[in-house]
Amino acid sequence: MNKKDKKYNLHFRRFEFKYILPTALADSLIPTVTKYMKLDTHINSKGFYEVNSLYYDSPFLYCYNQKLDGVYFRKKYRIRSYPLNGQSFFEIKRKVGDIVIKDRVSLQNYDISDKESYSEENILPQITGQLKGELVKDYHHLNLKPLIIIVYKRRPYFSKFTNNLRLTFDYDLKANLIKDLDSKSNNIHFVDNHFTVLEIKTNSTIPAWLGYIIKRYNLERNSFSKYANSVTRLLINN
Numbered sequence: 731m732n733k734k735d736k737k738y739n740l741h742f743r744r745f746e747f748k749y750i751l752p753t754a755l756a757d758s759l760i761p762t763v764t765k766y767m768k769l770d771t772h773i774n775s776k777g778f779y780e781v782n783s784l785y786y787d788s789p790f791l792y793c794y795n796q797k798l799d800g801v802y803f804r805k806k807y808r809i810r811s812y813p814l815n816g817q818s819f820f821e822i823k824r825k826v827g828d829i830v831i832k833d834r835v836s837l838q839n840y841d842i843s844d845k846e847s848y849s850e851e852n853i854l855p856q857i858t859g860q861l862k863g864e865l866v867k868d869y870h871h872l873n874l875k876p877l878i879i880i881v882y883k884r885r886p887y888f889s890k891f892t893n894n895l896r897l898t899f900d901y902d903l904k905a906n907l908i909k910d911l912d913s914k915s916n917n918i919h920f921v922d923n924h925f926t927v928l929e930i931k932t933n934s935t936i937p938a939w940l941g942y943i944i945k946r947y948n949l950e951r952n953s954f955s956k957y958a959n960s961v962t963r964l965l966i967n968n
Contacts, residue, residue, distance in 0.1 A: 742832040747930040749949045756899050756926040759943060766939055767887035767897060774814055778883045778901070784809040784848060784908070785880070785957050788872040797958045802827055806957060807865075807874055809848055811840060820853060822865060833861050843911075848876055878964065880905045880956050881917060894934045900927040905960035920956075920963040927954060 773779050786807040787793045796804040803826050811818040818840035824831040835857050841847045850869065857865050868874065882903040889895040904917035921927065928949075930936065936944075943949070 741834075742830065744830055744931050744933045745828055746830045747932075747936075748952050748954045749928040749930075749944075750921075750925055750952050750954055751928060751947075751949060753901065753924055753926045755947065756928060759947075762939075762943060763887055763897060766891070766937070767889050767895075770886040770888060772812075772815060773886070778885045779812060779814045781880075781882055781884050781900075782811045782813065782842060783880045783956070784811075784842060784876055785878050786874040787877045787961075788874060791961065792872050794958055794961050797955050805868070807868070808957075809837065809840060809853075810834070811842070820857060820865075822861065822868075835859070835861055842879060845876075845908075845911075876908045878905055878907050878957070878960055879911075880920075880960050882956075889937075892934070894932055895937065895940075896931040897940075898929045898931070900929070900956075903927065903956065903960075905964055907964055918964060920960040927956070 769777065770779075785793075793804070793806050797806075803824070805825075806823045808821050808823070809818060810821050818837040819834040820837055821832055821834040837853070837856055839847055839852070846852060854862075854866060854869065880903070883901045885899040885901070887897040902923060903919065903921040905920050906917045930940070
C-alpha cells in the first residue's frame with residue numbers, strides 16, 4: 731500500500747439497509763438529514779461524486795443467481811472506481827444475512843476503456859494479503875469474467891456525532907454490458923430516473939431521528955441489488 735492509500739479503509743463490516751424512493755421525496759429529506767449529518771468532503775461542486783463499478787461473474791451467472799435465490803452467505807466481485815479522485819479498488823463484498831463484509835485492495839493503472847487493465851493478468855498480481863488466496867481460488871473455480879459496468883451519482887453523508895452511521899443517496903443509475911462497450915452503445919437506466927436509492931450504512935442501531943423519517947414517510951426496506959437489477963434489465967430481459 732502506498733502512502734496515499736492509508737487514508738482509505740480497506741475492510742468494512744456493517745449493516746446496510748436500502749430504500750427506493752421518488753427523487754423528489756429524497757431531495758425533500760435533505761434539510762432534515764443535514765441537521766444530524768454532513769456531506770462527505772470528497773464531492774464535486776454539484777454535491778456528489780460519480781461511482782463506477784465493474785462486476786465479475788461466472789459464465790453461468792453464479793453470483794447473480796445466488797442473489798435471486800436469497801442464499802444466506804454469498805459474494806460479489808467488482809472493481810469500484812471514483813473518477814473524481816482517480817482511486818480504484820478490487821473488492822470482495824460478502825453478504826451474511828443482514829451483515830455486509832467488504833474487503834478491498836487498491837489498484838493501479840485501471841481504466842474502464844482499456845480491457846487489458848481489468849484482465850486476469852493485470853488484476854491478480856495486484857491482490858495482496860489474505861484476500862489474494864480467496865480471490866485466486868474463487869476466480870479460477872468460478873471462471874470469473876467482467877460482465878457489466880454500473881455508473882451512478884452519489885450524494886454521501888456522514889454523522890456529525892458518530893463514526894458508525896453513513897447515508898448515501900444514489901441517482902441516475904445506469905449500466906452497460908462489457909461486451910457492448912466496443913460498440914459505443916449508451917449506458918441504459920436500470921432504475922427509473924425519477925427514483926433514488928437511499929442506503930443506510932451502520933455498525934449500530936438506527937438513531938431515533940432517522941427512525942422517525944422512515945416511519946413518517948412510510949419508507950419500506952428493499953432487498954434491492956444494483957448488480958442483480960442491472961443484469962436482469964440488460965441481459966436477462968433484453
